[in-house]
Amino acid sequence: MTALTLSSSDAATLRADVLVVGVAKGPDGPVPASGSEAVAEAFDGGLATVLETLGATGAEGETTKLPVSGLKAPLVLAVGLGPVPGDGEEYDAEALRRAAGSAARALNGTRKAGFALPLASAEAVAAVAEGALLGAYAFTAYKSDDAKAGKGKGAKKGAGKGPLGEVALLGAKALGKAAKTAVERAVALAEEMNRARDLVNTPPNDLYPESFAAVATAAGKEHGLKVTVTDDKALLKGGFGGLTGVGQGAAHGPRLVKLAYTHPKAEKSLAFVGKGITYDSGGISLKPAGHNETMKCDMAGAAAVFAAVITAARLGLKVNVTGWLALAENMPSGTATRPGDVLRMYGGKTVEVLNTDAEGRLVLADAIVKASEEKPDAIVDVATLTGAMVVALGNRTFGVMGNDDAFRTAVHELAEEAGEPAWPMPFPEELRKGLDSSVADMANVGGRMGGGMAAGVFLNEFVGEGITWAHLDIAGPAFNEAGPFGYTPKGATGSAVRTLVSLAERTAAGELG
Structure with a gap:
C-alpha cells in the first residue's frame, strides 16, 4: 500500500518527483489555494495565469501537470478543489478528500509526491490522508507480470503503472499531536477500506x-x-x-x-x-x-x-x-x-x-x-x-x-x-x-x-x-x-x-x- 509520511520539509525544499497543490474555481479563473505559495513564487507570481493558459479552471477533480524550475520537485500537479470558500471559511473535508484522491490516481507509477494542499486543521489533514490513500488503490492480484508492466500484445498505453509509492504531507506537522492522531486514524481506516x-x-x-x-x-x-x-x-x-x-x-x-x-x-x-x-x-x-x-x-x-x-x-x-x-x-x-x-x-x-x-x-x-x-x-x-x-x-x-x-x-x-x-x-x-x-x-x-x-x-x-x-x-x-x-x-x-x-x-x- 502507498506509504504516508508527515514531512518536515516545505514545498520549496522537498525532494520528490511531483508536488501536488490545490487550485480553486474563482469567478474570474483558477485561484491557487494555500500551500501553493512556493510554486507561485517559482512562476514569479503568475501561476494562475499559467494554469488558465493550460485550460485549468479549478473545477473539482481536474488535474493539470506543469514542469517547474527552482524547486526540488521537477513537476507540479495542480488539482481542482471546486469553488473558492466564502470569507472566513475553509475547504470542506470532502472537497479535500476528493482532490487528494484525484491527485493520487493521476500519479500512478510515481515514486514520491509531496501534497501541499490546504491543511488548516486536523480534520483537513485526515481528509487529505484518507483521500490520497484511497485514491492510490489498485487491485492487481490477478494481473500477470507482463500486464502489470504494461507489456505484451494489446497492452494499453499507461497500463502497468503501479500505485503512487509515497505521499508526503506538507504542513501537517505544524498542527502537532492532533495531526499525528488524525493521520494514524486515516491510515487504519484507509487500509481496512482497501x-x-x-x-x-x-x-x-x-x-x-x-x-x-x-x-x-x-x-x-x-x-x-x-x-x-x-x-x-x-x-x-x-x-x-x-x-x-x-x-x-x-x-x-x-x-x-x-x-x-x-x-x-x-x-x-x-x-x-x-x-x-x-x-x-x-x-x-x-x-x-x-x-x-x-x-x-x-x-x-x-x-x-x-x-x-x-x-x-x-x-x-x-x-x-x-x-x-x-x-x-x-x-x-x-x-x-x-x-x-x-x-x-x-x-x-x-x-x-x-x-x-x-x-x-x-x-x-x-x-x-x-x-x-x-x-x-x-x-x-x-x-x-x-x-x-x-x-x-x-x-x-x-x-x-x-x-x-x-x-x-x-x-x-x-x-x-x-x-x-x-x-x-x-x-x-x-x-x-x-x-x-x-x-x-x-x-x-x-x-x-x-x-x-x-x-x-x-x-x-x-x-x-x-x-x-x-x-x-x-x-x-x-x-x-x-x-x-x-x-x-x-x-x-x-x-x-x-x-x-x-x-x-x-x-x-x-x-x-
Whole structure:
C-alpha cells in the first residue's frame, strides 16, 4: 500500500518527483489555494495565469501537470478543489478528500509526491490522508507480470503503472499531536477500506463462504478478535433456515462468522450485520443476461462490516463491536430452494420464498435474530439488498432505514459527515401487509412498488424487541461500474465502512444513545 509520511520539509525544499497543490474555481479563473505559495513564487507570481493558459479552471477533480524550475520537485500537479470558500471559511473535508484522491490516481507509477494542499486543521489533514490513500488503490492480484508492466500484445498505453509509492504531507506537522492522531486514524481506516475493496473485487471462484471465513479468522488472530465460524452442518442443526435455504443449492456451503472486539472499559455495545452473498446468480429465479457479471459484489455489506470491526480494534475504541457475516452462495441446482418453498428461520418465523433472488434478506434475518440474542445497544445491518434502492437513489447514495427515527437520523448525519452520501427512507405501514403469505408467517417479497423499503420492513420483523436498529442498503454505491472519480476507483468502493466506524467512535465517546 502507498506509504504516508508527515514531512518536515516545505514545498520549496522537498525532494520528490511531483508536488501536488490545490487550485480553486474563482469567478474570474483558477485561484491557487494555500500551500501553493512556493510554486507561485517559482512562476514569479503568475501561476494562475499559467494554469488558465493550460485550460485549468479549478473545477473539482481536474488535474493539470506543469514542469517547474527552482524547486526540488521537477513537476507540479495542480488539482481542482471546486469553488473558492466564502470569507472566513475553509475547504470542506470532502472537497479535500476528493482532490487528494484525484491527485493520487493521476500519479500512478510515481515514486514520491509531496501534497501541499490546504491543511488548516486536523480534520483537513485526515481528509487529505484518507483521500490520497484511497485514491492510490489498485487491485492487481490477478494481473500477470507482463500486464502489470504494461507489456505484451494489446497492452494499453499507461497500463502497468503501479500505485503512487509515497505521499508526503506538507504542513501537517505544524498542527502537532492532533495531526499525528488524525493521520494514524486515516491510515487504519484507509487500509481496512482497501482490504474490503480487495475482498469485493476478488472473483467468486476464489472468494466463497469458507474462504471468506478463513480471511476473517486470520484477521481476527492478527488484531486480537474472538472469531467464531458456524459451518453449514451446524447451521442446519441450529435451525438457521435462511442461511441454509439460500446456500443449499451451491457447492460451497454457507457460513455465519462472528467477529467480536471488546474493550475492558466499554459501556456500550454495537452489532454490525453484513450480507455476504459471495455470488448471486438469483438461484432458481435466475437473473437475466447482463446482470450476473458483477454479482461477486453481493458480499460488499459483509466486507464493510468486517473492515469496520477491524478498524475499531486498530483504533482501540472504547466500545464493544460485534460483526456478523452472513455468508452464502446463491446458485441454481437440483438441491436449490424453489419459489414456493417455506423456510423456518432462526428464531422460529416461517417465510414463503416467492423469489429466490430476494435472498439477501433471508440470510440477514437469521443473523439479525442471532445478534439480537446478545442484546446490543444497537444493530446496524449493511447490504447490497435491492435494485429498487438504486432506482430510487442512484449509484452513489445509499438508503438508511430503521425502527427509531432519531437513530436513523443520527446514522444518516454520520454518513454525510464521513463523506458517504446517504438518504433516510420511510417505512410505510401498507408495505408490511404486502408481505403477507397465505401459507407462512410472511413472504420474502411483496408488490413491485417500494421494493427497497419493503425489504427493510421485512428485516424489521426479525429485530429483537426493544433493540434500536438501522438498515443500510448500499446496492448503488458499493460497486462502481463507471469510470473512477475522486478517491473512488472502478469496481469495489468500500461503501459504508466510514459510516460504521464513525458510529462506533461516537458511541465510544458517549455521544450517541
